[in-house]
Amino acid sequence: MRYIRGFRDGGAAAALAQLIGAEVDEAREYHLMEFCGGHTHAIFRYGVEDWLPKNVRLVHGPGCPVCVLAMPRLNAAVDLAMRPQVTLVSYGDMVRVPASRRRSLLKARARGADVRMVYSALETLDIAAGHPEREIVFFAIGFETTTPATAHLILEAHRRGVRNLSVYCNHVVTPAAIQSILEAPRGPEWQQVRIDGFIGPSHVSAVIGSAPYEAFAQSYRKPVVIAGFEPLDVMQAVYMLIQQINGGRACVENQFTRGVTREGNRKAQALVAEVLELRPSFEWRGLGVVNESAMRIRTMYAQYDAEKRFEMPETPVRENAACQCPSIIRGLKKPTDCTIFGTVCTPRSPIGSCMVSAEGVCAAYYKYRRVQSSLPLAAERREMPV
Ligand code: SF4
DSSP states (O other): OHHHHGGGOHHHHHHHHHHHHHHOOTTSOEEEEEEEHHHHHHHHHTTGGGGSOTTEEEEEEEEOTTTTBOHHHHHHHHHHHTSTTEEEEEEGGGGGSOOSTTOOHHHHHHTTOEEEEESSTTHHHHHHHHOTTSEEEEEEEESTTTHHHHHHHHHHHHHHTOOSEEEEEEEBOHHHHHHHHHSOOSSGGGGGOOOSEEEEEHHHHHHHOSGGGHHHHHHTTOOEEEEOSSHHHHHHHHHHHHHHHHTTOOOEEESOTTTOOSSOOHHHHHHHHHHEEEOSEEEETTTEEEETOBEEEOGGGGGGBHHHHSOOOOOOOOOOTTOOHHHHHTTSOOGGGSTTBTTTBOSSSOSSGGGTSTTOHHHHHHHHTGGGTOSOOGGGOSSOOO
């Protein structure tokens, strides 16, 4: 905790804010997207925006694994959970995400489905061992941070000869999502998203390294700074991005040197490559269909692939018309643009995925009450709250 406190120090934040203020060109605007919901929560929790000049705007990105899962795949998981012989195992946030027709995994459990929450993918092995008469399905979601754990689960099930376990694989890929945001406009709405640089996720990059961002940083002339999740990490990343933009540079820099290297975690990458491969395309909530943006289980491990083991039709569905999650995920809108934010839609009764997850933008807005402007300006505080 003492180590963490150094990255939350109010005096250091004030000094960094002065450096940023001195670097910023008042004649221009800086639109910086923080890709990850972990950054979004740090920004709101510690009032990072209040330390920044008004012409530095933070745009919230799609880096919340629960938020970006497309409705047809969530519906397929709910349908699977309702089968009498199936036990569906999932990380906690996922069970509360609203599916279509007012369903969710939590509601399915209330109706008798066997839905269980775990903190670790490997817990699924114990559940499978304890219930050999049932089909145990792990509902795997997340970015590259959690993908190695799923690969490990499959390899371990294979090694132990477990026959009643499979994985519904929904792991997604960060660089492909960033690239899809940067690609040519696909309609009038897309032209409204202005991004001058990216704050890249540190936990994902600890696995994949910083190298995978280099191609699009160069191709699209957009700087990337990989940053940790403490407020001073984010502020330093903003400073580094502004320096790059002012200097006309567009490269990948690593603020989180205490955890990220250019190569990443080779062992974890090898684990994933052994079991999983890129899908040709995958549908994201908010981003639509993105090529080579998600993982599937290799044919060699097909016996552990729930999509091969069960009939799992994905039926196209319309999003709740009131919910602005798709536009929020693309950085086009803020939660306060949603007419039911904080009234009909709250963390206790979420209408969209962005209000459910600990990394969702709407949940961050709601939790830290930015909309009410009731917090004292961070610039007036001597210390950031720990
Ligand atoms: S407030 Fe609720 S309904 Fe509105 S965009 Fe956010 S999650 Fe969707």
